[in-house]
Amino acid sequence: MRKNKFIIIEGLEGAGKTNASICIKKILNKHHIVNVVLVRQPGSTPIAEEIRKLIKKKFDKDDLTKEAELLLMYAARVQLVEKKIKPALKTGKWVISDRHDLSSLAYQGGGLGINTIIINKLKSLFLKKCIPDLTIYLDVSPKIGLERVFKRSPLDRIESRSLKFFENVRKIYLKNIKNNQKFIKINANSDIKSVTKNITKKISNWLNTQVI
Ligand code: Z5A
Numbered sequence: 001m002r003k004n005k006f007i008i009i010e011g012l013e014g015a016g017k018t019n020a021s022i023c024i025k026k027i028l029n030k031h032h033i034v035n036v037v038l039v040r041q042p043g044s045t046p047i048a049e050e051i052r053k054l055i056k057k058k059f060d061k062d063d064l065t066k067e068a069e070l071l072l073m074y075a076a077r078v079q080l081v082e083k084k085i086k087p088a089l090k091t092g093k094w095v096i097s098d099r100h101d102l103s104s105l106a107y108q109g110g111g112l113g114i115n116t117i118i119i120n121k122l123k124s125l126f127l128k129k130c131i132p133d134l135t136i137y138l139d140v141s142p143k144i145g146l147e148r149v150f151k152r153s154p155l156d157r158i159e160s161r162s163l164k165f166f167e168n169v170r171k172i173y174l175k176n177i178k179n180n181q182k183f184i185k186i187n188a189n190s191d192i193k194s195v196t197k198n199i200t201k202k203i204s205n206w207l208n209t210q211v212i
Contacts, residue, residue, distance in 0.1 A: 003212050004035070004092050006085070006130070008100040010173065011138035012166055013159055014145030014152075015188045016195055017098045020138060023196050024096055027203050033212065037088045040098040042076035045083045051076040056156040063157075066112040070119065073104050078126050085130060101127055102135065102176060107158070110172030111165045134206060136199070137177050138188035142166035145188075 007024065009017045025036050042052040051072050055064070064072070077100070088095050101123050108114045142163055149159055177183040184202050188195050 001211075002089065002092075003210075004089060004094045005133040005210070005212075006089060007094070007096045008102070008132045008135040009096065009098050009138065010100070010102050010106075010135055011188060012140050012142055012145040012170060012173075014148035015138035015140040016192065017138060019192060019196065020136060020186075020199055021096050021098055023199050024136070024203055027200055027207070028094060031207055031212070033094055035093040037084070037093050037095045038098075039080060039084060039095065041080060041100060041103065042073055044080050048076040048079045051079075056158065058157045058160070066108060066114055069112070070104060070108040070114055070122070073108065074122050074126065077101065077104075081127065081130050089130075097132075100132060100135075102173070105176065106169045106172040111161070111169045132182065134182055134184065135177070136184045136186060136203070137173055138186050138195070139170075139174070140188040142170060 009020050009024070011017055021038050025038060028034075028036050041048075042055055043049045055069065055072055055076075085095050085097070104122075105116065105119050109116050109119050146155075146159070146163070146166065149155065177185055184206065186195065186198050186202065
């Protein structure tokens with residue numbers, strides 16, 4: 001069994017995933033784990049970053065179909081998995097990814113209504129050998145998350161969707177993490193300091209259960 005781990009951070013926009021990635025990296029460093037690669041999805045390779053721009057862009061006279069959006073998410077993911085994640089894991093590095101396949105299930109499945117069978121088919125076709133060891137789900141209410149993002153910058157194409165869309169996305173997250181040992185749920189509605197403290201505690205506890 002490999003000792004290095006593949007860790008995912010999931011949650012709605014404004015949940016604090018960026019902050020959590022940095023926090024987890026610091027905890028790993030404190031445990032003398034220094035070979036850590038941080039990636040984000042969609043993105044983190046030159047081609048996947050171009051796909052990211054396309055996904056986030058608002059078009060005046062056209063829009064992506066939901067199926068095209070799903071396939072673009074998967075195109076970026078497969079590119080990242082093959083070019084960066086698998087090679088890093090093979091050489092003993094730890095990988096922390098801001099989002100992974102559960103985002104597609106939540107956003108394109110729960111939010112846009114694409115049949116789960118189709119999304120799971122993509123997962124089984126392309127991600128068979130890239131299974132996370134742990135997923136940290138930062139649970140924020142859509143209203144609080146979007147308010148944080150709104151304060152930061154103008155909303156992009158996906159962020160501009162309705163509150164109902166994000167409520168449906170959250171439902172799928174909550175459904176999938178229920179009774180699953182490989183998930184840690186963190187309440188992300190409070191201030192950054194409390195959320196960071198909670199992440200530190202839960203990740204440290206988890207690390208103590210791992211053979212590393
Ligand atoms: N997407 C998809 O639909 N399907 C998929 O398969 C994948 C993705 C992989 C990616 O864009 C979009 O793609 C995303 C989902 C979709 N779209 N939406 N909407 P992105 O990378 O720009 O979006 P994001 O992943 O949600 O990142 P984010 O908006 O930056 O959220 P975050 O990383 O969780 O938040 P943050 O950057 O750490 O914090 C955001 C702001 O809130 C910032 O100013 C912080 O200082 C503040 N913040 C964070 N935590 C707190 C607390 N606790 N209190 C107060 N303020 C806070």
